[in-house]
Amino acid sequence: MRNAIATGLTELAERDERIVLLTGDLGFTVLERFAERHPQRFFNVGVAEQNMVGLATGLAEAGFVPFVYSIASFAAMRPYEFIRNGPALHRLPVRIVAVGSGIDYGHNGVTHFALEDVGLMRIQPEITTIVPADRDQARAALAAIATLERPVYLRVARQGAPVPGLDGAFELGRINLLREGGDVALVALGPEAHTALAAAALLEPEGVEASVAVVSSFNPSPEEDLRSVLSGVPLVVTIEGHYRSGGLGSWVSEVVTDSGLGTRVSRVGVGSMPHALTGSEAFLAERLGLSPAAIVDAAHAGLRSL
């Protein structure tokens, strides 16, 4: 997905002179093409994420559309206050490209996991948060924000294999429904759509009809669509590469509560800080309960408790 973003951005920059790209010393094998095509608009600012966001703020006020690039945990958290008091407070079109969602950087350990970034960003009312489900949706999202005059946090997963049935569709404030079913709604954050679809396939032979929806953005909040996804469904299971609190599951719970829906909410996500735990993404997903089996278990438990 990183390469899709980098390629899309390189092309966008051909047409949009306002685009500049800043990186916090990351992007090996990803950003070279942009740097070669637009050397005047590419800056490796060094390992200094706070300054990177501050620079972007000053650039944006003068009319540029700066993209800043780093690993999600560094892009979101180290300069968080600079993001809030910079692009958010000044309503400037800074784009934070945060690579490596959830446990993508499995072997790198917890310093490189992004488990709270979506929560941190979506609670900022001025920031649009986008979590593309696959590389086609990432490209579509890039096009969708081309003229958006507000900050965007773009969480870019390492893998970008196409989500079946999504066909690269993306619209701010909307949810994509991938599959219909009246027993349980499986609502996935971005790339966890794959996991949700796999869980739905496991539930089907048991006679449990699961719908699958993918949430790829917040602010504007796609709550209208969520309400229609949940309409008449007694149980929703959320799945996200993120802590269970703060992100998608919390957002769904907020909408259910605010709307007075009777839907029961079960949240699948990372429950606690993974200490001294590294490994492949697949291994960690299994261990941390981000698997189709975990969703099926949550669905079973939820259905029993109805």
Place this chain on the structure above:
Amino acid sequence: MEPETDLNALAARVRRTVIERARAAGVGHIGSALSIVDLIAALYGRALRISAPDDNERDRFILSKGHAALALYAVLYDRGLIERELLESYCLDDTPLGTHPEHEVPGIDFSTGSLGHGLSIGAGAALAARLQGSPRRVFVLVSDGECDEGSLWEAVMFAAQHGLSNLIAIVDANGQQAFGYTRDVLDLSPLAARFAAFGWDARELDGHDPEGTALVIEGLAGEPGPPHVLVARTVFGRGVSFMEGRIDWHYWPLDDEHYARALADLALLDAGSALR
């Protein structure tokens, strides 16, 4: 803005406004504001080229030590950029004029208040000017206590690496911070030498000589070259005897007695500078 012929007179008016407004609002941060009055007089009276607050070709000014905003409001009023009614709303309910500046106020380029943020924004603004081929400059006023922030030094390194000679940092070196004297908290002296070691053109000057400060700024070399820093020696609470060099006046508001004494002190200072 037309240049101001008498920067000392401008500074005197600004000081008086600071005291009046602080008293009317019953709020503190007075000493910090007085510390920068002569610097801000040099900037808004002479150095800054501002045709209109929304002209992209205007020089930018970032008050990175946002807690001294009252001095900024006072000079914006004096220079005709904000109305008296707005100035007099300082720290009332439902006003954009709080103790830290908001960019929605005409003439204020960036909202500040969190220390260590302004120089990064300024470096970005200076880079933007270069990319746009504009001769505009960016002035960032930081405090010496603010130099504790690591993020400030990130911006220092970037600006030097990219030769942002259109970036001018001014350090209000009054030797004080919120809860102690800088020499006792984190002693960064010699501050100019530290900036110079990072590749900046660093100079020291008397921060209470607005004419001299304006002359130094006028003489700064343009591109290409290193970014500039003026380490301005200042006195916290300048002009008000009982505030000068006192940590507690970072926070205290003025009561009637102190207000009267402050005005009397300012009158003495004005008489002295008229004699000079």
